[in-house]
Amino acid sequence: MKFIFKSISITAIIGVALLLAIKFLGKDESPYSFKLETLPSQPKAAQKAIADTRLALSRIRPAGLYIVIDTHANKLSLRKDDRILLQSDCSTGSGGELIDSTTGRRWVFNTPRGVFKVNSKLAQPWWRKPDWAFIEENEEIPKNENERYDPEMLGDYALGFGDGYFIHGTIYERLLGVSVTHGCVRLGSEDLKKVYDKVSIGTPVYIF
Amino acid sequence: MIVGLGVIAISCLILFCSNGPIAATAEKNKSKQEKAAVENPLQRDYDLLQSELHLAKSGKLYMVFDFRKRELQLKIKAAVVWNYHLDSSSVSDEQMDAFAGKFIGNGREYIRPISGKHLFAADKKTPDSVLAIVGKAVNINPELLQRELPERFQLKWGGGTLLEVHTNVEGKAKAPLKNVLVQVGQVLAKPFGEYGLDITAPAEQALTLYRATSVGLPTMVYPAR
Numbered sequence: 001m002k003f004i005f006k007s008i009s010i011t012a013i014i015g016v017a018l019l020l021a022i023k024f025l026g027k028d029e030s031p032y033s034f035k036l037e038t039l040p041s042q043p044k045a046a047q048k049a050i051a052d053t054r055l056a057l058s059r060i061r062p063a064g065l066y067i068v069i070d071t072h073a074n075k076l077s078l079r080k081d082d083r084i085l086l087q088s089d090c091s092t093g094s095g096g097e098l099i100d101s102t103t104g105r106r107w108v109f110n111t112p113r114g115v116f117k118v119n120s121k122l123a124q125p126w127w128r129k130p131d132w133a134f135i136e137e138n139e140e141i142p143k144n145e146n147e148r149y150d151p152e153m154l155g156d157y158a159l160g161f162g163d164g165y166f167i168h169g170t171i172y173e174r175l176l177g178v179s180v181t182h183g184c185v186r187l188g189s190e191d192l193k194k195v196y197d198k199v200s201i202g203t204p205v206y207i208f
Numbered sequence: 209m210i211v212g213l214g215v216i217a218i219s220c221l222i223l224f225c226s227n228g229p230i231a232a233t234a235e236k237n238k239s240k241q242e243k244a245a246v247e248n249p250l251q252r253d254y255d256l257l258q259s260e261l262h263l264a265k266s267g268k269l270y271m272v273f274d275f276r277k278r279e280l281q282l283k284i285k286a287a288v289v290w291n292y293h294l295d296s297s298s299v300s301d302e303q304m305d306a307f308a309g310k311f312i313g314n315g316r317e318y319i320r321p322i323s324g325k326h327l328f329a330a331d332k333k334t335p336d337s338v339l340a341i342v343g344k345a346v347n348i349n350p351e352l353l354q355r356e357l358p359e360r361f362q363l364k365w366g367g368g369t370l371l372e373v374h375t376n377v378e379g380k381a382k383a384p385l386k387n388v389l390v391q392v393g394q395v396l397a398k399p400f401g402e403y404g405l406d407i408t409a410p411a412e413q414a415l416t417l418y419r420a421t422s423v424g425l426p427t428m429v430y431p432a433r
Contacts, residue, residue, distance in 0.1 A: 034262050036316055039251050046250060053257040060264045061286040068289045072355075072419035073412050082288040096348045115267055115285055136347055172346075178334065178353055180346045206284045208269050208420055 066204040067118070067167070067195070069185055071111050074177045076167070076187055078195055085198075088191040089177040091170070093184075100135050107132045109182040112165060116205040120160035121196065125168065127153040132182070155189055157196040161205045167195070259318040259428050260286065271322075271425055273311070275304040275432035280371075280407075282420055290420065292413050299405060301432060308431035310403040311369045322425045324364035327418065328387050329379035330356040357411045358418045362390070365427060368397065370404040373418070375411040 039046040065085070068077045069092065076090040093111035100106070127150040134141045142148060155169015170176070170186040187195065263270040264286040272281045278299075282290040294304070312318060333355040343350035359379030364370045381387055394402065409417070 033317075033319075036255050036258055036318075039248070039254050046254075050250065050254050050257065053254065053261055057257060057261050057264060057286050060261070066287055068287075070290060070416050070420075073416045075412075075416075079288070082291070094346075094348045095352045175342060175346070178339075178342060179355075180342065180348060180353065204287070206287060206289050208282065208284060208289055 062204045065199060066206060069207040071207060074179060076185060078198060086194055088188060091176055091181050091186040092179050093181050094179050098132055098136055111183050111185060111207060113207045116161040118159050118199055118201055118203045118205060119162055121201060122158040124156060125154045125158035126151045155192060157192050255316055255318055256430060263426055271421060271427040273429040275308055276430050290416055292409055294407060298407055303405060304432050306403055307369060307405050308429045311367060311429045313367050319426050319428050320365045320367060322363050322421055322423050322427060323366045325423055326390050327358055327361045327382050329359040329381045331377045331379040333357050355415060358414050361418050363421055368402040372404055372406045373414050374408045375414045377411045
C-alpha cells in the first residue's frame with residue numbers, strides 16, 4: 001500500500017513538474033511574432049506613425065540599381081525600383097565538395113546567399129589560382145607565386161562582392177545556366193560588359 | 209508523501225491561477241483591441257508596414273502576395289528579387305480577396321510561415337547524359353547539376369490557405385501514394401474552409417519558386433483593397 005502511494009506521488013510530482021516546465025519554459029516565441037504597435041488616436045500622430053514606418057522600409061530598400069542572383073534558376077538580373085533592366089543566364093556554385101587527401105582540407109563550392117555589395121571593379125582581371133584549383137587537377141601547389149596567375153579564366157571584367165567571390169566572365173559560355181562554378185558567378189561576355197558598365201562600387205548584390 | 213502532495217497543490221495553484229480570471233480578462237481585452245484594430249483600415253495598413261519592416265530588417269528571404277500589384281514576390285530587405293504577375297484571367301479579384309481574408313483571418317497575424325510543401329510531379333531540366341559529360345569535364349557529380357522542373361507543386365500556410373502552381377512541363381509523379389493522400393486531405397479540408405489559389409506559371413519561374421521556398425519561409429499578404 002505504502003509503495004503504491006509512493007509511486008502515485010512520485011508520478012504526480014513528475015507530471016506537475018512537466019506541466020510547469022511546458023507552461024513557463026515552453027513559451028517559445030515564434031520567430032515571426034513581434035509586438036505590433038497600435039496607432040495613436042490623434043489623426044495627425046497616426047499619419048506620422050504610418051509615414052515614419054513607410055520611410056523606414058524605403059530606407060532598407062536599395063535606392064538605385066541592384067544585382068539579383070537566382071542560384072536556383074542560374075539567372076542574374078539587374079533591377080531598379082523593382083523593374084528588371086537586364087536578365088541573363090549565369091552559372092553559380094555547384095555545391096560540390098573537395099577534400100585534400102594529404103592535408104584533410106575541405107572545400108564546398110557554394111555561391112554564398114544573402115546581401116552583399118560590389119566592392120571592386122576590375123578590367124582584364126587575372127585569376128590568382130587558390131590551392132584547391134591545383135588539388136582538383138591533381139597538380140602540385142606551386143611554390144612560386146607567379147605560377148598561380150591565369151590571365152584568361154575570368155574573362156574581361158570581374159566584380160568582387162567579398163570574401164574572394166566575383167561576378168566574372170568565362171571561357172565556358174556553353175555551360176551558362178548550369179551550376180558548375182566553385183562559388184563565383186559566371187556571366188556571358190556581352191552581359192558582363194553591360195553589368196560592369198552600369199554598376200558602381202557599393203551596388204547591392206542580393207543572392208538567393 | 210505529504211511533501212509530494214504539497215508540491216502538487218502549490219504547483220496546481222500556480223498553474224491554474226496564472227490562467228485564471230485576471231488572465232482571462234486580459235485576453236478578452238486583447239481580443240477587443242485586436243478586433244478594433246483589424247476593423248480600422250489605417251491600423252491594418254500600419255500593421256502591414258510594421259510586419260514587412262520586421263521581415264525586411266532580418267535580411268533574409270521572405271515571400272509576399274502583393275495583391276495591390278497582382279504579384280507574387282520573393283523579397284530580401286524589402287527589395288524584390290523574384291516576382292510573378294498574377295494575371296486577371298487566372299486569378300480574379302474575388303479570389304485574391306478570399307485568399308487575403310483567409311490568410312490574415314480575424315486577428316493581427318500578418319506573417320505566416322510556410323507550413324507545408326508538396327511536389328506532385330517534375331521533370332529533369334537537363335538530360336542525365338548531357339550532365340554526365342559536363343560533370344566529367346568540370347569534375348563535379350552530375351547529380352549536383354540537375355534541376356527538377358516542377359509540373360505541379362503546392363505550398364501551404366497555417367490558417368487554411370494554399371497555393372498550387374502548375375506548369376506546362378510533363379513530369380513524372382514523385383510519390384504517387386503521397387500525391388493521392390495530399391489530394392484526399394485537400395478535398396476533406398475544403399468543407400472546413402481551406403482556401404487555395406491556382407496559378408499556371410512558366411517552368412523556369414516555377415523552378416525558382418519551388419526551390420527558393422521551404423517550410424518555415426515567412427510570408428505575408430497585402431490585400432488588394
